[in-house]
Amino acid sequence: MATATAKATSALLHPFSKASKPESEFINIVRAEGSLLFDDTGKRYVDGMASLWYCQVGHGRRQIIDAITTQMNQLATYNTFDPFTNDAAIEVADKIAAKSPHPDGRVFLGCSGSEAIDTALKIARLVQQRRSDGSRQIIIRRTHGYHGTNFGGTTAQGIEANRDGWGDLVPHFMEVPGDDLEAMATLFAEHGDRVAAVVSEPVQGAGGVHPPVEGYLEGMRRLCDQHNALLIFDEVICGFGRTGSWFGAQTFGVTPDLMTFAKGASSGYLPLSGVIISRDVANELEDPDLILRTGYTYSGHPASCAAGIANIDLIEEEGLVERANHIGARFTDGLGALKSDGIVKEFRGIGGMWAADVGRDSIPLRDKMYGMGLVVRGVGDALIVCPPLVITDSEIDELIEGIAKVAG
Ligand SMILES: Cc1ncc(COP(=O)(O)O)c(C=O)c1O
Structure with missing residues (x-):
């Protein structure tokens, strides 16, 4: 066990850092x-x-700071659990859906990419539990994938070092090499009737910026369709213009069933993330007998949503x-x-x-x-x-x- 070599001068514990670093x-x-x-x-x-x-x-954008201030002066914070809603949450969800390949879909809101990915994984499992006898639980992940650090996202990562040391992670995850469609086809051939979803970034980011090899995302979509699995694109980095379209899905012409977003959604002025849900999946969630028993205290936080609206407007205007x-x-x-x-x-x-x-x-x-x-x-x-x-x-x-x- 390592011991601290330097005395810390602050209580602050930095993420992805050595706690021993002064x-x-x-x-x-x-x-x-x-x-x-x-x-x-x-x-x-x-x-x-x-x-x-x-x-x-970019930093220091007055338009976003002013939008946050205006929102905060009117309604600084309130939750969106049933029965509450707020105008900023409605507006940002509608704007995001409209920019996405699912303009008729639904948008769940959170604060971090990790919250978004865990919610997408849960929704995929929920929908597949309802569509099957309960046996569809496998999530396929790709080597080099990064999906945040909550337990779901940690398990979904294809970066081994980030998965190590935390004890048992979430069960029923299987990994395929980053760009090997054959390997994924083999996995589907063996376990297809138990696969709930495949999770993938359109361009792998934190794992080292790996664009997909030609035909890979299309092939992944085809395999999901053949085996009734859902395709989750983690657009936390790729979304909001990063790849030259609003979303990576549009850049590569492949439409997933669920898409996570964060980061560029508000340019980070306040934390904003979420999941875009296709109409097909939304139909399942809209069953009048179903209550979506997941969500966060700050889902639809009005100040974050105001930042998101002003940020999307800026991206568009400029x-x-x-x-x-x-x-x-x-x-x-x-x-x-x-x-x-x-x-x-x-x-x-x-x-x-x-x-x-x-x-x-x-x-x-x-x-x-x-x-x-x-x-x-x-x-x-x-x-x-x-x-x-x-x-x-x-x-x-x-x-x-x-x-x-x-x-x-
Ligand atoms: C693709 C992807 N998914 C999820 C996350 C996690 O986001 P957060 O750090 O906001 O929880 C990240 C963060 O870099 C990411 O790049």
Whole structure:
């Protein structure tokens, strides 16, 4: 058992961090504007990760702050458990449904991606319990998948290190290698009548930015249809313009039965997440004898929903969905040049999310980039970028030049 080597100077326990790391070694962000961050020493950073894959509209947007303030002055908080509702929750749900492939569907609201994914898994199991004799419980997950850290999402992850050490997770999950459709077909052939759902990100994000191989998502949809399984797309990163359409489902032309969203839904100004539910699944839930016995205290929180409405309006007004394609073209050119020069081995991505394979452990390179005032992530051999969709061309070039410097 490791013992603390340095005395903590704060009670704050950081997520995905060593609890032994002293507070003084963290970067204290005190201010942000657009795609720029400033720490407590006044140092400037380009936010190449939109915080944590979420700040589509950039930092410091008055329109969202004002919308939250207006909402809070009128109704700061109230719940949406039966019999209560509020205008902001209704409006944001309707807006999100309208942008999605399920305009006639329903939208469940929560605060975090983890809440969204656990709710989607529960709804899939619920519907399949009703449609079968109770035997359809298997959830198929993909290697490299990331689905948050509640027990359902932890179990659904295809990142082994994140599943380890917590004791028994949720039963009836099975894993297939990330892009191997044959393996999924084999699993369906063996267990098809017991599969409730497949869960997949359209583009795997936190696992290292892995776009699907040609035909993979379509094949997954086909297998689900053949075996009466539900398809869940986890759009927590891909949603709200990140892949060059409102949702990854639209970018790849594959329609899932359930879609989770979070992050870009409110650009993180206040926590907002949810699940978009197809009409077919909604019909099942709308059985007058059924009570949906799941939900969160802050489901439909009016201030979060006001942030979501203003954020969606901004994305629309500023053409940020299309802007993701421009960002993609610039990273393709920039990282392509680094590949031609032999500085990076490979690169992959789409729209506003990219990975540069540097052919060695990326963490020391990421740390060097922090030192240079450039925020990126490191996953295995890859440096990852996923900037605000308002990032300027010159800020994109700063990120690419930074990668060239540390990887060259
Ligand atoms: C695809 C995906 N699903 C779920 C989550 C979990 O979201 P949260 O951290 O808001 O619970 C994340 C977070 O990165 C994610 O990328």
